[in-house]
Each structure stands twice: as structure tokens, then as C-alpha cells.
Amino acid sequence: MTMSMYSSTDKMKMSAPSCFPGRYSPSYRSSDQMRRCMPNPSGDIFAGINDGILSRAEALSAMDIGKHQASHVHPSQMTSQMKHDVMYHHHSMGAPPQRPLQMHPTMDQLDMLDPTGSMTTLAPISETPLTPTHQHLHGSYHSMNHMMGHHHPSGLSGHSAGHHGHSAVHHPVITAAVAAAGLHPDTDTDPRELEAFAERFKQRRIKLGVTQADVGKALANLKLPGVGALSQSTICRFESLTLSHNNMIALKPILQAWLEEAEAQAKNKRRDPDAPSVLPAGEKKRKRTSIAAPEKRSLEAYFAVQPRPSGEKIAAIAEKLDLKKNVVRVWFCNQRQKQKRIVSSVTPSMTGHGSAGFGY
């Protein structure tokens, strides 16, 4: 309920890739719609019905949506849709780099992970004037996709109706290209190998006493061309396989390189008394929109019958659920992305278990 919004007057916008956690803050567009937490009428009505029926019900209503709409608005808070997109930004430039929280406990580790040993304390992974980190990564993925034969809009190797096999990888030309790229198709592309690596990675990381966030930041110190820092989120998702197949493949070599370097340095211990912390302090934080359960259920129902609603449909749904159109659009986008993850996290009951079968 109640989302607090901050309107910022800053103006700079980062058009740069977002690769450095804490480095700079991109501009945030907030969705300033007040979520009403009271169950909305329609939500209650379907609340106890089974999914199949719910889907149909929602689908039907989706069809005649626009005819008669929300007549259930509560005068109480009336989402006064001010349609101004509030932007938050943080300044960024000149702001003291990362050094977020919990760095003390892991300081040594981070330090240890610095291959050069010098590096004025990995502080300035900042600039990265040249090559935007993921520009490179993207290049990799994309060339991968091209090599793999193409992929239609839907994404990865779209052929393979049943499941997926990245059969295209075995094409001679592709194989050569992949080899040239330093990848071993059968080794780095095999889902089971990815799963195994992710598991090994996690265990060894923990053994080293390094957190996911630490790994992310340490990556910048590896100084691999085009590789900058990553967030805790991404490391976490890699370990839990909640990334797309291609993303997993692209990240594997990088994390593998880090792991090897980290373990190598773990041998010859070293110490370094440094570490300025200093959190940037006072910045407008972006507030995350939270979609209430009833609305979420409706969205899921719509998604079941139409994963890719048209712009108009989205607008209709948004109005009906009293959500901003953009919020609804993004929800659908994210939902689609979810389906593409190696480990469908649609079931919030999967955490680091050994999945016997992949469901993608």
C-alpha cells in the first residue's frame, strides 16, 4: 500500500550501460500510482475460483473490457492518476564509488580478489571510459545467436518445438566460430554442465567466504576486456539458474575466470589495510511499485490466455485494474522473461535444489 514517491529535480540521465552498482544512479521513472490495498470487488469475486475458471473469466472480461469499466473505484483514495513521471536520479558523477554496506567483513576477500594487488583498492572501477561493459557481452550473445542460426524474434533457438536443443551449435561453421570464441559447445552450452557449474561455483564461492555481492564487484578487478562489475542479483540468478540459457552461457566463462583467480589468490594469503567506506549518503531512492495480490492474480489470468496483449488491451487492463499502463506493460514483459529462465521460478518453491529435469 501507499507508495511514497519522491520527485526529484535532478536532471541528468544516464544513457550509459548500467554495469556499476552504486556507481551512478540511472534516472528512475517512478510509477506514481497509489496502490489501493483493499481488495477490489472483482478480485474478491474470483478469489476462490480455480485457476482454469479464473482464466476464462478474466479472458472474457478482457474481451469486453473497455465497454464497461471500473465502476468500483473507492472515493477514499481514488488513485488520482497524476500522470507525470517522476524521475529520481542520483547524481552520480563525482559520487564516491561503491563501497556499499557490509564491506568490512569481506574487505580482505575483495582485496584478495584484486589480481594486480595494486589497484588503489579497487575503488575506481568507475570510469570505464571505453567499452561499456555489456556492450561486449551483448556482442557475444548476439554473435552467438547469429551463429546459432538465428533465432526468430522469440529468442533463442526457436526451432526445436518440443524442447530445446541447441542443435544449431553442431553446425560445422558454427562449431568453428564457437571454438574461435573460446567456447566449447558441448561443455559450455550443455544445460547440465551449466547446472553443475553453477552448483560448483556457489559452493566454492562460499568456501572462499565471499558473498554474491563481493563476486559481482570483484569481477571488475579481473579486468577482462569488456567485463565490469555485476550486481548481487545477477550472481544470485546465475547460481540459481534463473537466467536465460544464453545469459548463463555468456556469464559462465567470466565467473569461471573469477573463481580460478580467487582460488589461486586464496593460496598465497595477503593483507591490505585499506578501505575507505563512506556511503554516498542522502540520495533519493527509487520506490518500487508493488502490485497487490488481487491485481496480480488478474494479470496472471490474462497472461494465461494472452501473453502478449496489444497496446490497447494493455491500456484496458490497466484501467480495469487501476494500474498505470506502463506498469502493466512492464509486468507482461517481465512475465515473458520469466518463462524463458532456465529454472522457471514460477514456483516460488525452488531454491538451490538439484533439479533433475529442466523445464525449458
Add this chain to the structure above:
DNA sequence: ATGCATGAGTT
């Protein structure tokens, strides 16, 4: 660990 969001690159 995961929800909502941004942005570059495509289609």
C-alpha cells in the same frame, strides 16, 4: 531471493 524497472539493440 525476487519484483518492478531501465536501456540498448531489434524487429
Add this chain to the structure above:
DNA sequence: ACTCATGCATA
């Protein structure tokens, strides 16, 4: 307007 990789904020 979409896909994809990724991140901040948060449960």
C-alpha cells in the same frame, strides 16, 4: 513496441 541483460529496492 518488443527482447534481453541487468539492477535497485525490498520481502
